[in-house]
Amino acid sequence: MNVFDLLRQDHERVRRIFSELAKTQGGQKLARQELFYELKRELLAHSHAEEKAFYPKLVDKPPTHDIIEGGINEHRQVETLLNRIEAMPVETEEWMSAVTDLDQMFEHHIHEEEAEVFPKARQLLPNDQFDPLGEQVKEVEDEEKRRTAH
Numbered sequence: 001m002n003v004f005d006l007l008r009q010d011h012e013r014v015r016r017i018f019s020e021l022a023k024t025q026g027g028q029k030l031a032r033q034e035l036f037y038e039l040k041r042e043l044l045a046h047s048h049a050e051e052k053a054f055y056p057k058l059v060d061k062p063p064t065h066d067i068i069e070g071g072i073n074e075h076r077q078v079e080t081l082l083n084r085i086e087a088m089p090v091e092t093e094e095w096m097s098a099v100t101d102l103d104q105m106f107e108h109h110i111h112e113e114e115a116e117v118f119p120k121a122r123q124l125l126p127n128d129q130f131d132p133l134g135e136q137v138k139e140v141e142d143e144e145k146r147r148t149a150h
């Protein structure tokens with residue numbers, strides 16, 4: 001699969017988990033924990049794969065340099081917030097409000113990537129790299145997910 005479709009699928013998968021999470025009540029502790037675990041695994045695999053296999057192709061190119069640097073920063077913010085949420089009691093309103101903040105942070109990432117990074121990357125990278133790059137990103141993700149399996 002080409003790298004753009006693959007990353008878009010990741011984004012959709014994460015979006016679905018967020019919307020499942022939003023439907024849970026404080027009493028559904030186990031459901032929240034399971035979904036949060038799933039979310040963390042997807043988010044980390046996604047950011048690490050982007051940083052290892054996709055961003056390096058774009059960070060040295062002037063049209064994408066700043067936005068890629070910003071993207072890496074945002075990944076660190078996502079990780080910090082993931083850790084904060086993990087330390088909070090899952091049944092509380094504070095927990096859900098932090099999850100909502102994370103959702104918004106990730107929506108911003110999705111928007112920036114799909115609206116700005118992907119169109120520029122399509123121009124900057126050779127077409128015959130789209131599929132191999134997709135495979136590389138997928139490999140890093142699979143590896144990462146195996147490492148963090150239950």
Ligand SMILES: [Fe+2]
Pocket residue numbers: 007011046050109110113
């Ligand atoms: Fe992304």
